[in-house]
Amino acid sequence: MAVFPDTIALIGVNHKTASLDLRERLACTAGYEGPLAALSRLESLKEYYLLSTCNRVEIAFVGDDVRRGRTEILAALFAPRVKAAELEPHVYQYEQSRAVEHLFQVAASLDSMVVGEAQILGQMKEAYRIAAKTGGTGLVLNKLLHKSFSVAKRVRTETRIGASAVSISYAAVVLGRKIFGDLTNKRVLLIGAGEMAELAAEHLLNQGVASVVVANRTLERAVSLARRFRGSAIALAELQGQLQHVDVIISSTGASELILRKEDVRRVMRGRRNRPLFFIDIAVPRDLDPAINELDNVYLYDIDDLQGVIELNRADREREAVKAGRIIAEEVLKFERWLENMASTPTIIQLRNLMEDIVRSEVDKTAGRIGATSTLQQEALEKMALAIASKMLYHPLKYLKAEDHCLSLEERIHTVRTVFDLDEAADQAQPGGPSHA
Amino acid sequence: MSFLLFQVSLILYLLATAAYLVFFFKERAAIRKNARLLFILAFALHSITIIVRYFEAGYTPITTRHETISFFAWSLGCCYLSFCWRYGVKNLGAFVSLLVLTLMSLAAFAPRATVSLSPQLQSGWLPVHASLSLLAYGFFALAGVGGLMYLLQERTIKRKRFGLFYSRLPSLEALDTLNHHCLSVGFPLLTLGMITGSLWAKQALGSYWRWDPMETWTLITWLLYAALIHQRFTVGWRGRQAALLSIAALVVALFTFWGVSVFFTGYHGSFS
Structure with a gap:
């Protein structure tokens, strides 16, 4: 390169x-x-x-x-x-x-x-x-x-590299459907704002979920995220009250302690008249008390449970990552090849310019010597000279452009530039022109 | 004639059940359509059977054991069709058709001869009281089937082990709606059945309520369903609790329907 x-x-x-x-x-x-x-x-x-x-x-x-x-x-x-x-x-x-x-x-x-x-x-x-x-x-x-x-x-x-990321959202939707039947008119609450939680929320929105509420430690971030989902933002302290009104809760805070305990949720269920609650805990360490799952009409899934829904194991993911790495290495090479070919373009242009300069000065000289004053004659002369020049250039240019050479492009460019003395010419003609290391 | 019709509808129920079961395991939509078609056909023929028997016997055929079981199966089919006409519940057909088929086979083994009615039974109240009560039991049976499916599905989702049933059973919400629908239709029917029964008893026996074992157990059943409905509508009992209580109430209802006449004697006699 x-x-x-x-x-x-x-x-x-x-x-x-x-x-x-x-x-x-x-x-x-x-x-x-x-x-x-x-x-x-x-x-x-x-x-x-x-x-x-x-x-x-x-x-x-x-x-x-x-x-x-x-x-x-x-x-x-x-x-x-x-x-x-x-x-x-x-x-x-x-x-x-x-x-x-x-x-x-x-x-x-x-x-x-x-x-x-x-x-x-x-x-x-x-x-x-x-x-x-x-x-x-x-x-x-x-x-x-x-x-x-x-x-x-x-x-x-x-590769199936996307499968695990998609799996969380996908599993959330599939499970949500098994619990709620229909996700339209259901409300989603995001606690914390991880990338995965956002992804899941987006997926649920695509399924027609009615609205998204965002609770976050910093209200500012909650507000900006809520705006993205066209939902509303609340402070973490209001969490308990919100549980009355939402159906799916996706939690992904960085908190080191549990945010909701079994008792908190039990209290809410009476007010909800036992309408089901579906908790998804994708935080590590967990945000939600695992015992919440024991309550009637409450379903709690953590990240491992969701992975289980899709059954994509670790070994799979690692193999896919290797595969993706190989694809990228391959494509980087292809791009380098393109860039190299790009590099030959200045040489070709320079070579053409050089030839045109020579042709023009020689035509001028000859025309003066043989007394060809009419433009018609000059044009005929110039045409002939250009034809000779481009025929002469045909093979050097082909040599530059060809793909299947045993010599690298860099070497070929170097050869052509040396043979035609392009670097010297360039230095004299246009000081700012391309030079190569 | 009705004998032959019954036989044919039994076979059609068998085919419908088989188709529903194939759909349950293979999950191919085309099979489901055929299964439903077969079931509707069987149900239509079954209805004709009952009508033909009415003319053959000269009385409403909800009297002998064969007739009541057959009518019970018919009302279950009726409830099922009424429900799936309005809501879709995946694979409910497999469970219901299996139950209908079982009932029809039981009916097939019961003595099928027509009997001459005792004068007590020869009343205009008979078709009203008996059909209302049996229809109510049909809805309760459907609620019980739904409850069973609910418990299976709920267990899968809670335990997070996704086996045979997870993808094949409908959503919890759909099953809960089924429960709600069946109870809110079945309970008024049972109440009407009891009222007509007691009016009939007043007319035939001179008093509205005689604490006959059948009456007592019906009252227990009624109270159970009343409690269930009350909890549903006021406290918001639903899901697992509602499913469990529906199943328990169904067991009591079935005992009222069959067990009482086996263990006790009363004027309802051995109709079932």
């Missing part, structure tokens, strides 16, 4: 490197337009794309000075809110094939908090759509992002 003059780089923070608190401060909550405009003012970036979700903020860019690009991006996007010194230790940075690989992994949901959840792909597509619309992406990032979408699709269809 060294022949490609610019570097593809990716910097960002995600749920593995930064705390939720930091991620929340970094997230582009006001939409992409502002931050993208800020990026467009940076001269070190030739192409850029920005993704911001609750679990990651990432910028992929193309430029010739990665270090400068990184410093400028961090300053432009986060400077007033987060100091560089605070941010720096959490930022990861990938270049070239590692950046490509990372982007593929993110798209295929291998880098997600809940591996295999499909939401991230939609978020990426949306981020790309806006970046492309505002002119942020160019030839390389367009190709790279489109490729990452197709890689994600390939991983999804060829």
Whole structure:
């Protein structure tokens, strides 16, 4: 890849490197337009794309000075809110094939908090759509992002990596149907706001659930999540009262102690006139007292129980992860090949330009010498010279473009450039032209 | 004639049950449609059997053991069809048709001769009182079947071991609706059956209530169902408790229906 003059780089923070608190401060909550405009003012970036979700903020860019690009991006996007010194230790940075690989992994949901959840792909597509619309992406990032979408699709269809993430939501819906018959007009309560809980809630909403109530430790987050589901937000303290009105409860807080005990739920059942309650506890450690399941008309499932519904065991998942890794490695190689071919384009253009220059100057000289003054004669001369030149160039160009050579593209480019002395010519003609290391 | 018709409808019930059972295990929608068609056909023929027997015997055929069991099976079929016309309950047909088939076989083994009615029974009240009571028992039997299915399904969901029944049984809500429907139709029918019975008794025997064993046990049954309905509508008893009590009440009802005439003697005699 060294022949490609610019570097593809990716910097960002995600749920593995930064705390939720930091991620929340970094997230582009006001939409992409502002931050993208800020990026467009940076001269070190030739192409850029920005993704911001609750679990990651990432910028992929193309430029010739990665270090400068990184410093400028961090300053432009986060400077007033987060100091560089605070941010720096959490930022990861990938270049070239590692950046490509990372982007593929993110798209295929291998880098997600809940591996295999499909939401991230939609978020990426949306981020790309806006970046492309505002002119942020160019030839390389367009190709790279489109490729990452197709890689994600390939991983999804060829492996069962998504099955376990889907299984939680799926099992919740299937079980919900066995208990309630019909999920329309049922109300869902989310306690805490994990990715998996959101996913399950979304799935339930798709099944026609009437409304979603969100309870969270920080009310602010509850409110923002509730807005996404067009539901309402409550404080954790109001939990007991809410149990009267909801039917499905998905709990996923980070609390180390139980949030609801058997007695709490028993008290509620009388007020509910024994209408069934379906608890789903996907928190680790558990939020809900396992004894709740002993109550009549109350059903409690924890994460292991739900896995059991789908029966996808651990060994399966590990095998699928290996398979997904292989697909991604394969696709990274393919992308590198494309990038290399891209690299031969400047050489071809340069070669053509060189030939045209020679033709033009020789035609001028000859025309003056033989006294061909009419434009008709000049054109005939030029036509002939160009024909000879392009016939001469045919084989060198074919040599550059051909796929099945025993020599690497890099070497072939080097040979052609040496033979035609292109680097010297380029230095003389256009100092800023592409050079290769 | 009615003998032959009965025979044919018995065979049709057998086929319907077989089809329902195949559907239960194979879960293919086409089979279910055929099973329902067979069941409706059998039920229609069974209805004709009863009408034909009415003309053959010259009295309402809810008198001998054969007739009452056959009529009980008919009313169960009637309740089932009335319910699945309004709600869909997956695989209820398998359970109900099995029960109907069992009842029909019992009826087939009972002596089928028509009898001459004692003067006491020759009354316009007979068809009203007997059919109302038996229809009520039909609804209670359906509630009991639903209760059994509820307990099976509830156990699966609580224990989280998803075996044979999980995917094949309907949702808990559907079964609870079934229970609700059966009780709210069956209970008024039983009450009407008791009222007509007591009016008839006043007319034939001179008093409304004579504490005949049958009457006593019917009262116990009635009180049980009254309690169940009361709990359902006021406290919101449902699900498991309702299912359990429906089954218990059904056992008492069946004892009232059959056991009483075996263990006690009374003027209801050995009709069943």
